Amino acid sequence: MINEKLEKAFNDQINKELYSAYLYLTMKAKFAEMNLNGFVNWFDVQVKEEQAHGMGMYDYVIERGGKIELSAIDKPELKGSTPLEIFEQVLEHEEYVTSRINALMDVAEETKDRAALSFLDWYLKEQVEEESNVGGVLATLKLIGDDKKALLILDKDLAARVFNPPVIG
Ligand code: OFO
Numbered sequence: 001m002i003n004e005k006l007e008k009a010f011n012d013q014i015n016k017e018l019y020s021a022y023l024y025l026t027m028k029a030k031f032a033e034m035n036l037n038g039f040v041n042w043f044d045v046q047v048k049e050e051q052a053h054g055m056g057m058y059d060y061v062i063e064r065g066g067k068i069e070l071s072a073i074d075k076p077e078l079k080g081s082t083p084l085e086i087f088e089q090v091l092e093h094e095e096y097v098t099s100r101i102n103a104l105m106d107v108a109e110e111t112k113d114r115a116a117l118s119f120l121d122w123y124l125k126e127q128v129e130e131e132s133n134v135g136g137v138l139a140t141l142k143l144i145g146d147d148k149k150a151l152l153i154l155d156k157d158l159a160a161r162v163f164n165p166p167v168i169g
Pocket of ligand 1: 017020049050053093094097127130
């Protein structure tokens with residue numbers, strides 16, 4: 001059985017993961033407006049990953065005999081409109097999510113829930129991967145600057161990303 005404090009922390013994180021999907025859906029639409037379909041694909045995969053992250057925790061809380069308490073998802077706000085500005089926001093957001101996963105692990109540690117800690121290890125590794133992927137795209141966008149041809153090459157690269165349903169835990 002999961003401790004109440006940890007159950008609440010998991011429910012909060014489920015909200016954050018689903019908010020991430022919402023944020024990336026907003027960004028996907030922004031790239032569709034720009035006709036950058038490779039970026040659209042990249043965000044499409046990102047949305048599915050976030051939904052899988054949220055559902056992984058959702059299933060875990062139930063598996064541990066906990067209660068799911070869903071709360072309202074905030075309206076996402078874009079801080080910029082260019083590909084570079086959008087990716088700066090993605091990186092900032094992923095760094096925030098990493099800090100929330102760390103905080104969730106702190107609660108698991110505090111409540112001496114080793115099973116939850118071991119489950120959350122997957123999320124920690126996933127955050128390292130996410131920050132690195134996003135950081136890579138951001139670095140390329142910085143190099144590209146105003147070069148439209150180079151932007152189209154990156155767009156083509158991002159069209160190759162595929163969604164592989166993650167095996168969580
Ligand atoms: Fe769920 O990893 Fe991004 O937010």
